[in-house]
Amino acid sequence: xxxxxxxxxxxxxxxxxxxxxxxxxxxxxxxxxxxxxxxxxxxxxxxxxxxxxxxxxxxxxxxxxxxxxxxxxxxxxxxxxxxxxxxxxxxxxxxxxxxxxxxxxxxxxxxxxxxxxxxxxxxxxxxxxxxxxxxxxxxxxxxxxxxxxxxxxxxxxxxxxxxxxxxxxxxxxxxxxxxxxxxxxxxxxxxxxxxxxxxxxxxxxxxxxxxxxxxxxxxxxxxxxxxxxxxxxxxxxxxxxxxxxxxxxxxxxxxxxxxxxxxxxxxxxxxxxxxxx
Amino acid sequence: xxxxxxxxxxxxxxxxxxxxxxxxxxxxxxxxxxxxxxxxxxxxxxxxxxxxxxxxxxxxxxxxxxxxxxxxxxxxxxxxxxxxxxxxxxxxxxxxxxxxxxxxxxxxxxxxxxxxxxxxxxxxxxxxx
Numbered sequence: 459x460x461x462x463x464x465x466x467x468x469x470x471x472x473x474x475x476x477x478x479x480x481x482x483x484x485x486x487x488x489x490x491x492x493x494x495x496x497x498x499x500x501x502x503x504x505x506x507x508x509x510x511x512x513x514x515x516x517x518x519x520x521x522x523x524x525x526x527x528x529x530x531x532x533x534x535x536x537x538x539x540x541x542x543x544x545x546x547x548x549x550x551x552x553x554x555x556x557x558x559x560x561x562x563x564x565x566x567x568x569x570x571x572x573x574x575x576x577x578x579x580x581x582x583x584x585x586x587x588x589x590x591x592x593x594x595x596x597x598x599x600x601x602x603x604x605x606x607x608x609x610x611x612x613x614x615x616x617x618x619x620x621x622x623x624x625x626x627x628x629x630x631x632x633x634x635x636x637x638x639x640x641x642x643x644x645x646x647x648x649x650x651x652x653x654x655x656x657x658x659x660x661x662x663x664x665x666x667x668x669x670x671x672x673x674x675x676x677x678x679x680x681x682x683x684x685x686x687x688x689x690x691x692x693x694x695x696x697x698x699x700x701x702x703x704x705x706x707x708x709x710x711x712x713x714x715x716x717x718x719x720x721x722x723x724x725x726x727x728x729x730x731x732x733x734x735x
Numbered sequence: 736x737x738x739x740x741x742x743x744x745x746x747x748x749x750x751x752x753x754x755x756x757x758x759x760x761x762x763x764x765x766x767x768x769x770x771x772x773x774x775x776x777x778x779x780x781x782x783x784x785x786x787x788x789x790x791x792x793x794x795x796x797x798x799x800x801x802x803x804x805x806x807x808x809x810x811x812x813x814x815x816x817x818x819x820x821x822x823x824x825x826x827x828x829x830x831x832x833x834x835x836x837x838x839x840x841x842x843x844x845x846x847x848x849x850x851x852x853x854x855x856x857x858x859x860x861x862x863x864x
Contacts, residue, residue, distance in 0.1 A: 527776030667821035679858025685810035
């Protein structure tokens with residue numbers, strides 16, 4: 459564990475700000491950027507990086523969801539249903555993470571990042587088609603006002619078992635790798651379950667707080683969470699996600715998808731290089 | 736221009752939800768949903784505010800002074816509040832679903848609470864080693 463100094467805390471604060479801004483824009487939670495930075499750039503042990511990252515992921519989820527609550531963008535019912543799967547996965551991941559070697563976790567991180575990047579690119583032109591404009595969203599579907607098009611968007615949830623399975627895997631990967639898990643859920647919910655990207659991202663960010671808590675508690679109990687550095691990272695991420703939210707509503711979804719994929723390819727390559735040593 | 740060609744209608748929010756609300760099996764009325772979103776928003780904002788204050792003051796103290804006790808307490812308090820915020824959000828959701836007699840979702844949120852408790856138990860087991 460690195461020695462805590464004022465300059466290290468400042469570096470982590472800045473990294474948190476960038477990660478938080480990107481995370482809020484992409485609906486990822488920021489951990490996917492913070493873990494590689496702490497692990498690859500600053501040389502923290504993977505588990506210490508994951509513990510700090512999970513803490514910031516919780517802060518992002520709470521901040522972003524508090525700002526979005528009341529706008530119907532978060533699909534509360536779907537979120538609460540999928541949390542059952544994601545919290546179970548996260549709990550199991552948090553426990554197994556204590557016994558897995560760092561190089562294995564790094565390769566897993568690289569693998570997960572590249573898979574998701576490929577999914578995002580292959581689904582760039584995919585559109586959700588609902589034929590009936592007056593469609594009943596059902597118990598789990600949703601309806602929200604889209605600021606970008608000025609329309610009311612209605613959607614129905616398709617392939618629920620797939621959404622549940624993806625949430626379990628996302629929870630598991632979340633606490634193993636210290637990321638939010640939106641990296642897995644958002645593409646699956648968007649591409650295969652009929653949920654518009656904005657609603658998928660908002661619902662995922664909402665669930666991530668519970669997911670990351672189930673994992674972070676285990677790291678905290680294990681003494682892997684350095685409080686001073688976690689505080690610096692959390693405060694940075696708070697600032698960044700606040701900025702990202704201000705700017706995020708105006709960004710186009712296609713641009714978001716391309717940016718997301720590009721970042722994931724870079725992170726993946728770095729993790730494979732480091733994990734392969 | 737939107738990427739997702741989902742159904743779009745110009746109908747005002749909530750109006751076309753009326754048939755949904757009439758069916759008790761489907762539960763959730765727009766008013767109940769708005770109430771739940773409001774309560775959840777308040778809980779999340781409160782947790783974020785308290786933890787941010789604790790972490791900011793704790794971080795400043797730990798970097799500027801040598802009093803480890805005060806900064807350590809504030810930093811850990813901030814982290815514990817941060818970790819508790821999503822748990823509190825699940826608890827108020829459970830309460831809200833029970834008030835609405837939406838037993839299916841009340842049960843689901845209780846299961847999530849049990850899973851979070853299992854994590855806390857695992858944390859204590861690790862801590863003892």
